[in-house]
Amino acid sequence: MEKITQEDIIKFCHQNLILEFLGAKFVPIENDSVRIELFVGERHTNPYGLLHGGVMSTLVDTAMGAECLAQNKKVVTISMTVEFFKPFPVHTKILTDAKILRDGNRIVFCECKLIDEDGAVYAKANATFYVIGKVKE
Amino acid sequence: MEKITQEDIIKFCHQNLILEFLGAKFVPIENDSVRIELFVGERHTNPYGLLHGGVMSTLVDTAMGAECLAQNKKVVTISMTVEFFKPFPVHTKILTDAKILRDGNRIVFCECKLIDEDGAVYAKANATFYVIGKVKE
Amino acid sequence: MEKITQEDIIKFCHQNLILEFLGAKFVPIENDSVRIELFVGERHTNPYGLLHGGVMSTLVDTAMGAECLAQNKKVVTISMTVEFFKPFPVHTKILTDAKILRDGNRIVFCECKLIDEDGAVYAKANATFYVIGKVKE
Amino acid sequence: MEKITQEDIIKFCHQNLILEFLGAKFVPIENDSVRIELFVGERHTNPYGLLHGGVMSTLVDTAMGAECLAQNKKVVTISMTVEFFKPFPVHTKILTDAKILRDGNRIVFCECKLIDEDGAVYAKANATFYVIGKVKE
Numbered sequence: 001m002e003k004i005t006q007e008d009i010i011k012f013c014h015q016n017l018i019l020e021f022l023g024a025k026f027v028p029i030e031n032d033s034v035r036i037e038l039f040v041g042e043r044h045t046n047p048y049g050l051l052h053g054g055v056m057s058t059l060v061d062t063a064m065g066a067e068c069l070a071q072n073k074k075v076v077t078i079s080m081t082v083e084f085f086k087p088f089p090v091h092t093k094i095l096t097d098a099k100i101l102r103d104g105n106r107i108v109f110c111e112c113k114l115i116d117e118d119g120a121v122y123a124k125a126n127a128t129f130y131v132i133g134k135v136k137e
Numbered sequence: 138m139e140k141i142t143q144e145d146i147i148k149f150c151h152q153n154l155i156l157e158f159l160g161a162k163f164v165p166i167e168n169d170s171v172r173i174e175l176f177v178g179e180r181h182t183n184p185y186g187l188l189h190g191g192v193m194s195t196l197v198d199t200a201m202g203a204e205c206l207a208q209n210k211k212v213v214t215i216s217m218t219v220e221f222f223k224p225f226p227v228h229t230k231i232l233t234d235a236k237i238l239r240d241g242n243r244i245v246f247c248e249c250k251l252i253d254e255d256g257a258v259y260a261k262a263n264a265t266f267y268v269i270g271k272v273k274e
Numbered sequence: 275m276e277k278i279t280q281e282d283i284i285k286f287c288h289q290n291l292i293l294e295f296l297g298a299k300f301v302p303i304e305n306d307s308v309r310i311e312l313f314v315g316e317r318h319t320n321p322y323g324l325l326h327g328g329v330m331s332t333l334v335d336t337a338m339g340a341e342c343l344a345q346n347k348k349v350v351t352i353s354m355t356v357e358f359f360k361p362f363p364v365h366t367k368i369l370t371d372a373k374i375l376r377d378g379n380r381i382v383f384c385e386c387k388l389i390d391e392d393g394a395v396y397a398k399a400n401a402t403f404y405v406i407g408k409v410k411e
Numbered sequence: 412m413e414k415i416t417q418e419d420i421i422k423f424c425h426q427n428l429i430l431e432f433l434g435a436k437f438v439p440i441e442n443d444s445v446r447i448e449l450f451v452g453e454r455h456t457n458p459y460g461l462l463h464g465g466v467m468s469t470l471v472d473t474a475m476g477a478e479c480l481a482q483n484k485k486v487v488t489i490s491m492t493v494e495f496f497k498p499f500p501v502h503t504k505i506l507t508d509a510k511i512l513r514d515g516n517r518i519v520f521c522e523c524k525l526i527d528e529d530g531a532v533y534a535k536a537n538a539t540f541y542v543i544g545k546v547k548e
Contacts, residue, residue: 015184018192047152053198053214055155058191077190078381079353079402081218081492083520083537085513101535102496106380107352107404109494109535124512124520126494126537128353128402130381215518216490216539218355220383220400222376238398239359243517244489244541246357246398261375261383263357263400265490265539267518289458292466321426327488328469329429335464351464355492 002072002136009034009069012135016062022055026066033070036063036096040088051088053123056114060125063096064110068129071103072136075129078107082125093117106131139209139273146171146206149272153199159192163203170207173200173233177225188225190260193251197262200233201247205266208240209273212266215244219262230254243268276346276410283308283343286409290336296329300340307344310337310370314362325362327397330388334399337370338384342403345377346410349403352381356399367391380405413483413547420445420480423546427473433466437477444481447474447507451499462499464534467525471536474507475521479540482514483547486540489518493536504528517542 006028013019013026013034024038036059038044046052061077068075088094098112107128114123143165150156150163150171161175173196175181183189198214205212225231235249244265251260280302287293287300287308298312310333312318320326335354342349362368372386381402388397417439424430424437424445435449447470449455457463472488479486499505509523518539525534 012184016189017180017182018189021180043154043158045154047149048213052153052155052195053217054191054195057194057198057217057219058189061190061194076185076224077221079218079220079355080190080194081216081353081355081537082194083216083512083539084214085515085520087213101494101532104496109496111535121512124522124537126492126535128494216492218400218490218492220375220402222378222383238357238395241359246359248398258375261385261400263355263398265357286458290463291454291456292463295454317428317432319428321423322487326427326429326469327472327491328465331468331472331491331493332463332465335468350459350498351495353492353494354464354468355490356468357490358488361487 004070004072004135006032006034008135009066012069013062013066018058019062022058024059034066037093039093040090042090045090049090051094053082053084056123057082059096060112060114061127063098064112064127065129067098067100067110068108069135071100072134073108073131074133074135075108075131078128078130080125080127082123084123086122088122141207141209141272143169143171145272146203149206150199150203155195156199159195161196171203174230176230177227179227182227186227188231190219190221193260194219196233197249197251198264200235201249201264202266204235204237204247205245206272208237209271210245210268211270211272212245212268215265215267217262217264219260221260223259225259278344278346278409280306280308282409283340286343287336287340292332293336296332298333308340311367313367314364316364319364323364325368327358330397331356333370334386334388335401337372338386338401339403341372341374341384342382343409345374346408347382347405348407348409349382349405352402352404354399354401356397358397360396362396415481415483415546417443417445419546420477423480424473424477429469430473433469435470445477448504450504451501453501456501460501462505464495467534468493470507471523471525472538474509475523475538476540478509478511478521479519480546482511483545484519484542485544485546486519486542489539489541491536491538493534495534497533499533
């Protein structure tokens with residue numbers, strides 16, 4: 001397969017219009033991969049003034065999909081489980097930390113933590129993805 | 138417990154600022170409960186031009202929480218699993234159909250379908266919630 | 275496709291040697307499908323003298339797989355989530371109540387309740403299956 | 412809290428009669444914790460002659476519960492998700508590798524891998540547990 005660059009991944013990820021709408025950023029990181037960052041604002045909150053679990057779900061789903069892209073796989077999510085460890089406060093930056101656990105031809109298994117800038121973990125997701133095509137032939 | 142009205146639920150739900158930001162509506166339905174409706178626009182999409190799974194996750198999480206409110210329980214999500222049956226198209230209205238499966242004192246188990254106006258099911262979630270307090274004393 | 279009979283399903287299910295070992299029975303039911311029944315004994319218990327969640331997981335996984343067989347699909351489980359509503363007592367019969375939620379060509383989504391003979395629900399599972407072949411050509 | 416020893420954990424775990432019935436062993440490991448080992452036999456198999464997912468679910472559920480015991484917490488499982496990466500062959504030893512991700516007062520979040528003796532991962536579970544009491548006062 002042709003090498004997928006971080007630019008390729010980020011370009012594809014920007015087509016997630018919901019991530020743009022939420023204000024998330026795609027940032028290249030050391031292992032040729034990409035991390036999502038979101039500075040949490042009032043508009044992302046639940047009734048307790050904390051980051052809504054649905055936004056957390058959006059970040060992890062997209063970050064795991066981006067890991068698949070890095071393997072030259074376009075995917076759709078089959079199922080995703082998110083576990084919420086503790087509330088994430090507003091006016092703070094949240095980061096994704098995703099990785100592939102099992103890279104099958106048809107099914108890819110991934111996990112993703114949501115962390116703050118000190119590395120504390122606030123939520124963890126695991127998901128299964130179905131491979132629908134390649135990013136580059 | 139004092140009766141929780143649909144107005145109580147909707148008022149509380151409007152404090153989910155992310156739902157306002159996404160453009161979702163809370164609509165009273167027959168069984169004293171509340172349903173979420175979202176007219177899916179470009180800003181809600183993934184790179185394939187379809188509704189992003191994270192938005193679906195946001196809708197089901199909130200709709201299940203609203204079911205707990207109807208039982209006079211404020212809750213936080215412990216864990217949520219979403220299964221994605223088929224893609225949901227843009228320019229279409231998506232609706233939640235949530236219910237409580239097991240209403241414990243401390244833990245509430247819920248499920249929620251995402252349907253279109255004809256009742257076709259596009260995704261299904263199940264989740265566990267931890268009870269943190271009452272809506273009304 | 276050739277019609278899959280309840281006898282076909284039960285014959286195939288009996289090749290689940292673990293179910294035989296646990297003492298489970300496969301019982302034909304009205305909708306051309308099959309239900310698993312287990313009379314819970316001491317050997318199935320956890321330290322609290324109640325049915326172990328792992329046995330419950332074994333029953334639901336197998337029952338959902340049997341539903342796929344009824345659609346002429348041999349499957350392997352991709353992922354399964356089980357939610358435990360309340361403890362199931364020993365010296366009682368537990369029954370599965372499985373159904374298919376979305377029957378895709380490659381991926382099948384199922385759910386399964388665990389009930390007692392009065393229909394009370396003790397646990398609920400949902401799972402995704404990957405289709406690996408047909409029962410009958 | 413009084414120190415929980417590996418002997419305490421193993422003694423408690425042996426009250427999981429289903430694990431005895433399956434032939435599983437509880438083995439003390441380096442970090443004061445306990446690992447479950449099962450030599451997979453014909454009686455543990457699915458129709459494909461491979462380890463049944465339900466047995467895998469039983470092992471991970473119990474191993475995660477044992478991690479909670481090591482924190483002096485008796486728990487019941489609220490929900491568990493198991494993802495099946497690849498089939499595990501018969502006549503081979505399978506091992507658990509469990510850890511706590513978030514140790515709350517009421518809710519504990521755990522994960523567990525199932526590995527062979529070379530460390531290859533065959534399945535991964537994550538689960539939430541509700542704390543019902545202490546092992547030692």
